[in-house]
Amino acid sequence: MSTGTKPAELSDIVSSVRRHWILVGFISLLGLAVGLLAIFVIPVQYTATASVSVKPLTADPLSTSTDSTRAVNMATEEQMARSRRVATAAVDRLGADSTLDVQTVIDGTTVETPQDSLVLNIVHSAPTARQAAAVANAVAESYLEVRRTDATQQLELLQSRTQEQIDRLKPLKANPDTEATDPGRRLQGVQADSLGSMIAELARIDVTPGRFVSRAVAPTHPSTPGAAPLGIAGLFLGLIVAVPVALTRKNEQTEINDVDGLPVTEHQLVLDGTQDDEREETWDLAAFMLKIPKRASRGRTIMIDGGEPASGRLAPGQELVDALGRRGETARFVDAGEVDGRVIGQGWPTEAERRAWNGEVVIVDTTNLLSDAHRVSVAENADAVILARSTADDVRTLRRLVGLLESKGANIALTALFPPRPEYTELTTTQ
Structure with a gap:
């Protein structure tokens, strides 16, 4: 199948x-x-966070028109805060008592920026709470110090270059007669005065890189x-x-040698539903285990034999049809007891009938057949056989049927076991 x-x-x-x-x-x-x-x-880890605000420092400190949102690239500042240069300064700041190296500081530090802000959150994780707070603060302080150093160096470079230009213009400005008669020399004098004003402005520039928003404190609980x-x-x-x-x-594939006195043959797929609350649940599992194909070139035939008919209950074949329906499969129920025995004896269902079913799944119930020979004849022409048995069924009858089916090469795909039928229990109690 x-x-x-x-x-x-x-x-x-x-x-x-x-x-x-x-x-x-x-x-x-x-x-x-x-x-x-x-x-x-x-390993237990503690996490501490130090927050610093970043002050915009432009490439030209004298410029008054620079937009602060464009003067600071926070992504660049994040990389600087996690740089080896800052980590090295942080290790030096922690002092000789610290056993940390630069790479450990880098690995344990992350830097985050709240959206649309000029704040850096410097986060450090360490095995102890005191170490986490100390390193976070050291990295934050080192970042501000590195930024201050860069700004100071930039300012000193501007002052030095401006002073060099003033020094070149001083001799020309010292000769007032030449300046009065030569327009070019007069312009140079104006430039010298302007550069002198720039030197004064540079001296008043604030190179503060930022400030602490909050210092890291030792956490009371681990972050792990x-x-x-x-x-x-x-x-x-x-x-x-x-x-x-x-x-x-x-x-x-399972082998259950004995379930409440009911033996099953070796190499069978056995569905033990003796502990299920409802028969529907067992049939739902049987429908799932069969794996019915979506399409077939000819009809698929599954033979169901439930032993003795149960009065007042659906036939086992109809129960499987209903279970397939709950899974979205369509199937046709056929009661073999209503088919003429001579037709069954001649090899029913025939290949022509199976093709006429046009790919349908047909569930043939042989429970109402009186002849085991007819059951075997149907099984020979079925793709699979399911034996639905109660643990109170006659063991010798089941063994005889299984032997006949196996002798004809029938495919016993599944044996579904059910609890004792109520009518059997009532009959035993009455006797």
């Missing part, structure tokens, strides 16, 4: 979890244990997850693993 993979539905998952609750519980508890053991594997979050995460991971395992086990 050709197969096609169907996704598991919610009812299948719930049923599988309930049927294999011991396995699911064991794997979930194993995940919980792994989560709790992770406490001893994941504790026992409760790790345990819950492990339990959830265990459930994620357990459910697919339970669904897989539902499709595995």
